[in-house]
Amino acid sequence: MTDMGRWICIIAGALGLLWFLLPVFSGLIINIGNITGAIVFGTLLLLALNSDRFFSWIRLMRSTRSGSSWLAVLAAVLICIFTLAGVLEYVMIREANNRDDAERTLVILGCGVYGERPSLMLIERMQAAYEYMSEHPDVSCVLSGGKGQGEDISEAEAMYRWLTAKGISADRLYKEDRSVSTRQNLEFTKKILQTEDLPMRIRIVTNEFHEYRAGQIADKLELDHCALPAPTAWWLYPTYAVREMYAILYERFF
Numbered sequence: 001m002t003d004m005g006r007w008i009c010i011i012a013g014a015l016g017l018l019w020f021l022l023p024v025f026s027g028l029i030i031n032i033g034n035i036t037g038a039i040v041f042g043t044l045l046l047l048a049l050n051s052d053r054f055f056s057w058i059r060l061m062r063s064t065r066s067g068s069s070w071l072a073v074l075a076a077v078l079i080c081i082f083t084l085a086g087v088l089e090y091v092m093i094r095e096a097n098n099r100d101d102a103e104r105t106l107v108i109l110g111c112g113v114y115g116e117r118p119s120l121m122l123i124e125r126m127q128a129a130y131e132y133m134s135e136h137p138d139v140s141c142v143l144s145g146g147k148g149q150g151e152d153i154s155e156a157e158a159m160y161r162w163l164t165a166k167g168i169s170a171d172r173l174y175k176e177d178r179s180v181s182t183r184q185n186l187e188f189t190k191k192i193l194q195t196e197d198l199p200m201r202i203r204i205v206t207n208e209f210h211e212y213r214a215g216q217i218a219d220k221l222e223l224d225h226c227a228l229p230a231p232t233a234w235w236l237y238p239t240y241a242v243r244e245m246y247a248i249l250y251e252r253f254f
Helices: 001-027 033-049 049-061 067-097 120-135 155-165 183-195 208-220 237-253
Strands: 105-109 143-145 173-177 202-207 223-232
Touching: 001 033, 001 223, 033 049, 033 173, 033 237, 049 067, 067 208, 067 223, 067 237, 105 120, 105 183, 120 155, 143 155, 143 183, 155 173, 155 237, 173 183, 173 237, 202 208, 208 223, 208 237
Parallel strands: 105 143, 105 202, 143 173, 202 223
Antiparallel strands: none
């Protein structure tokens, strides 16, 4: 590796590691997204700092048939992993741009509440819904989210308080306060749409990385849907996008 290549890898590893650790420094709980990103970029940083030893080990492995085979397997696995990550990021971006102008009921998917205080990502979702409802005064909205650990009120109640305080009429809002997962968000919302005789076509309001999985679940529930993505804070996006990749795979296979 040239000196320039080594320094590029060092800088990329350090910046990537810092980016994935920013949510930890900000007091958020470590999740699988943090851990994965920290491992990938931390490994890149360590390998760049010890590039001479690393390439010596590569040459040693390649000097034997079994070593070459193991390196080929490792390379194939890494290529598959990073290709899969690229594909998942692509479908998340594509679904976040699945929009139209049809009349639809808004559905805000719940996110964490600290006591009675909405989390940043829940505020991002509510802000996107608020702006849309302000521009479309005839649109109704289902607020979907139950009460989880560490929450003094349901996520639906937190959304109801925030939106009504911003001037959205209460008669446009419908609370679904029993769900504890994205699947339940949409299952229970579908029942509310049927009971309240609301338009069955929905516009899913959630962070952009979450739109694809929510849309896949909506498809299984035979809900006609499109996206109203809420932009995620730049320092949170990598952590939650990577975590979402695991969730997509779990939803697909389990």
